[in-house]
Amino acid sequence: MALLNNDKDVLPLSSISELLNAKIRTLKMYEDKKLFPLKNNKLKKLYSINDIKIIAFVHYLANIKKINANGISYILTMIENNMDEKNRNDFLDMIENKLENISQSDIQDLESF
Template identity: 70%
Template sequence: MALLDNAKDVLPLSSIAELLTAKVRTLKMYEDKGLLPSKKLNKKLYSINDVKIIAFVHYLASVKKINANGIKYILEMLDNNMDEKNRTAFLELVEKNLEKLSGVDVTDVEVI
């Protein structure tokens, strides 16, 4: 049996929205603002690794109330100043903290 490949693009935004209890429209807004991992226009599927970034973006926007420019800056800092190992460890820590939040703590964002 083959191991799962967390980098393979298999999830549409609708499935990710369901996982995050967010609206698809909200995730599309993040996509339009360039906050989600870039994908080819004809293939908008995301990997498990991408879901971690998307969850982080949603957390920053909905819980911390950071605007799109602030989120872009944070993501840029992660990409430019952390190696893959540290970035992965950081996103795992964020994921653990997000699991502690209830659905009440996270409000869906319509405009950022």
């Protein structure tokens, strides 16, 4: 059995929207604002498992924490420039664990607020 390559680009945005219970249009908006990982300074059409962690973090910051695109861009830049790969991955894993504990009803309550 081969090991999984979490950096291989395999998932389209439509599949990610299903995984995150997010509207595809919302994710496209984040993509248009260049809040998602780029490949050779171009928007990607397929995303890796590691990219999904960033996308989930962006979605969390925008939907739950209500941070605007400029703020999210600043946070992502700070993470990219000030954390080595191991610390960045540990941080994103910690965020992923916290996101798993947010129930769907909590998200709907926040969206209706």
